[in-house]
Amino acid sequence: xxxxxxxxxxxxxxxxQFQKAAADLSITQQAVSKRIAALERDLGVxxxxxxxxxxxxxxxxxxFLPHARELLRVAERAVASVRAGSRPLRVDVLSSRGAxxxxxxxFHRAHPAIELDVLTLLEIDAAVAAIRSxxxxxxxxxxxxxxxxxxxxxxxxxxxxxxxxxxxxxxxALADAASVTVAxxxxxxIWIPGLLPGSEWAAYYDDxxxxxxxxxxxxxxxxxxxALLDTVAxxxxxxxxxxxxxRLVWPAGHGLRLIPVTDPTPVYPHALLWHRDNAHPALAxxxxxxxxxxxxxxAPGTWRPxxxxxx
Numbered sequence: 001x002x003x004x005x006x007x008x009x010x011x012x013x014x015x016x017q018f019q020k021a022a023a024d025l026s027i028t029q030q031a032v033s034k035r036i037a038a039l040e041r042d043l044g045v046x047x048x049x050x051x052x053x054x055x056x057x058x059x060x061x062x063x064f065l066p067h068a069r070e071l072l073r074v075a076e077r078a079v080a081s082v083r084a085g086s087r088p089l090r091v092d093v094l095s096s097r098g099a100x101x102x103x104x105x106x107f108h109r110a111h112p113a114i115e116l117d118v119l120t121l122l123e124i125d126a127a128v129a130a131i132r133s134x135x136x137x138x139x140x141x142x143x144x145x146x147x148x149x150x151x152x153x154x155x156x157x158x159x160x161x162x163x164x165x166x167x168x169x170x171x172x173a174l175a176d177a178a179s180v181t182v183a184x185x186x187x188x189x190i191w192i193p194g195l196l197p198g199s200e201w202a203a204y205y206d207d208x209x210x211x212x213x214x215x216x217x218x219x220x221x222x223x224x225x226x227a228l229l230d231t232v233a234x235x236x237x238x239x240x241x242x243x244x245x246x247r248l249v250w251p252a253g254h255g256l257r258l259i260p261v262t263d264p265t266p267v268y269p270h271a272l273l274w275h276r277d278n279a280h281p282a283l284a285x286x287x288x289x290x291x292x293x294x295x296x297x298x299a300p301g302t303w304r305p306x307x308x309x310x311x
Contacts, residue, residue: 003075005039006068008032009047013065017054088115089282092127092139095120097225099162099245099270100140107289114282124200128154131275137283138274142200142308155276158297158309159290161267163244163260166190167229170255171236181263182212182303189215191231191238194222201268207305208266229254243268264303271309 011021012032022029040047047061057065093100101118108116119136121127127139131154140159150156166185168175174184195202195218205216222228225248232240233254242248242258250256272290274283298304 001042001071002035002038003071005035005042006071008035009039009061010065010068010072012036012048012055013057013061013068015054016056020054087280088117089138089280089286090117090119090136091286092119092121092130092136094122094140095246097247099160099243099268102245102247103140103160103270103290103294106293107286110289111282111285114285116282122196122199124148127273131273134275134278137278137280138272138286140270141273142204142269142271150273153276154273156271156273156309157287157291158269159272159294160245160270161295161297161299161302161304162246162270163302164241164266164268165244166239166257166259166261167232167242168239168257168259169233169236170257172239172257173236174239174259175257177259179260179262182214182261182266183263185261186213187215189217189238191217191219191228191240193218193220193228203307204268204305207307208303211303226251229256232256241266262301264301267299267302267304269297269304269308 008021008025008027011024012018015021015024018032018036019029022032025032036047043060043064045060045064046058047064048055049058091104093104095101096118104116104118108114121130121136121139124141127136127141128150130136131139132151141156166174166180174180174188177184192205195205195216202218208214209216228240229248229251232238233251233256272287274287
């Protein structure tokens with residue numbers, strides 16, 4: 001069914017005249033007549049009776065009128081749902097407590113009028129596919145992984161280098177250190193449960209181990225950050241890495257220590273991915289905000305894998 005013909009029918013019914021409806025729609029009276037005739041052919045009924053005063057809906061026309069108006073309302077809602085800026089910006093973050101979530105919260109504080117729809121996709125392939133299909137507008141990732149390149153229609157930019165810090169319990173040998181070098185960590189057990197083979201963070205830690213000879217254990221199930229903090233606090237032989245931009249609720253009485261790592265400081269590189277053709281105005285606002293508020297990547301004295309995008 002031709003929506004323009006339906007719109008013309010509703011305009012004639014409201015105006016009571018073909019001529020006035022033509023003026024309201026900024027088309028000719030002949031065009032109005034042709035649209036009404038075509039709609040009547042499609043429906044197989046007569047919609048108007050000509051009268052000295054203009055045009056009156058027939059019984060069938062009066063029956064069709066409320067449905068025609070609803071069709072037009074549905075069409076307007078459909079257009080509005082994809083009109084630039086009219087829908088929330090959909091952004092993927094890996095964790096609600098991670099650095100990317102914090103970056104997004106800062107953006108929301110700076111632009112409270114922009115609606116956000118935040119979701120989590122664990123695998124980078126799923127995130128890239130969602131960007132390309134239009135299911136999401138942007139994703140925070142650490143790209144690119146070894147042997148993987150992004151499709152040409154997906155753009156990315158480094159937005160934050162998150163320094164890793166050593167997290168220990170009060171009984172750990174390094175618990176009282178003001179800072180530790182990477183070399184001092186050799187021989188210590190660093191526990192990071194839940195490292196998924198093939199994931200971005202697993203590739204990152206593989207390179208960290210290879211570069212500095214560290215011992216990282218990924219044994220055991222990942223029961224979340226609360227269980228991780230409990231275990232580290234109670235096990236003097238274990239430590240873990242915690243991102244400096246990660247926000248956690250620290251349990252009282254655990255005596256946990258958060259120690260800066262230096263010479264060099266390993267940083268986890270966060271990047272924003274988006275589709276090059278995505279014209280959502282809030283996406284442009286997010287990119288501008290991140291570019292203006294994020295320090296330049298690759299600061300002196302930091303380390304990141306060679307496969308990370310340079311800027």
